[in-house]
Amino acid sequence: QIQLVQSGPELKKPGESVKISCKASGYTFTDYAMHWVKQAPGKGLKWMGWINTYTGKPTYADDFKGRFVFSLEASASTANLQISNLKNEDTATYFCARWGSPLFDYWGQGVMVTVSS
Amino acid sequence: EIVLTQSPTTMAASPGEKVTITCRASSSVSYMHWFQQKSGTSPKPWIYDTSKLASGVPDRFSGSGSGTSYSLTISSMEAEDAATYYCLQRSSYPFTFGSGTKLEIK
Numbered sequence: 001q002i003q004l005v006q007s008g009p010e011l012k013k014p015g016e017s018v019k020i021s022c023k024a025s026g027y028t029f030t031d032y033a034m035h036w037v038k039q040a041p042g043k044g045l046k047w048m049g050w051i052n053t054y055t056g057k058p059t060y061a062d063d064f065k066g067r068f069v070f071s072l073e074a075s076a077s078t079a080n081l082q083i084s085n086l087k088n089e090d091t092a093t094y095f096c097a098r099w100g101s102p103l104f105d106y107w108g109q110g111v112m113v114t115v116s117s
Numbered sequence: 118e119i120v121l122t123q124s125p126t127t128m129a130a131s132p133g134e135k136v137t138i139t140c141r142a143s144s145s146v147s148y149m150h151w152f153q154q155k156s157g158t159s160p161k162p163w164i165y166d167t168s169k170l171a172s173g174v175p176d177r178f179s180g181s182g183s184g185t186s187y188s189l190t191i192s193s194m195e196a197e198d199a200a201t202y203y204c205l206q207r208s209s210y211p212f213t214f215g216s217g218t219k220l221e222i223k
Contacts (some may be wrong), residue, residue: 003222034121035212037160045203047212061211095159103150103165104205110159 002026004108011114012086018107019082020111022096029077030054033099036070036081039110040092050099051079086115121204123215131223136191138218140182140204149187150205154217160203164189166210171202196222 012038022034036109037050047060049060051070069082083090093110120143126214130136133170151164162171164180167187177192191198201220 044217045154045205045214047205047214049211093162097160103162104152104160105162105171107159107161113144 002098002116004098004106005098006094006108006111009112009114011062011116014086014088014115016086016115017082017084018086018113019080019115020094022081022108024077024079024098026033030074034070035078035093035097035099036103037097038064038092039095043092048081048094053079065077083113086113087108088115118211119146119206119209121206121215123202123218124202125218126216127219127221129221129223130176130191130194132194134194134223135148136194136198136220138189138202140187140189140205140215142185142187144209145184146206146208148206148208149180149182150207151189152205153200154201154203155200162185163202167177194201198222 003025005023012018030053033050034053035050038046038048044049048064051058056063056072071080079096091114093112095110096108097104098106122141124139138185148166152160153163154160163174168180179190182188199220201217201219203217
């Protein structure tokens, strides 16, 4: 069955970096784009951007340009999100979601990233 | 950026009651998509391309709309429908979500 399994929770200090992963199984990884969505505690959903899993080309929403990097380990069917120079406002749950046109049909369980001194 | 405004922000409905959640876009969009999220879980695709139900969604749900005004309707509220519902537009970058409607059971 199709699954997106994300890495575990992270506790980081301001200024540090974090890399979270999203491992896909049950389908051909490079056939479907992967999107990333942020949800701050008690808040709504915010689209961060997506990565073409065939070419590796990322597209970022304006609010996520600069410190955020989408990458792939295609041989491991894994999409990664790296956040550098962490700030308190990066505290959130980060979801990966498969674009299975015409809908986001599978989601990871989410990774809680806590930034605190 | 297209801003999506959902209303109401929160509401409570009795079992059997009809429920309508609206999503208004700041510019015209081609389709609207809806997600259901329960506390502590990932969002689930619920309605896509304005009116198509995702797999497993009960047929008491429906979606409609066009242009800048869209809605999600539950014909007869059930306890399991209590959740937060988000609309999403992907007609233009950046994709944007509505702020969510928290639906509770009375």
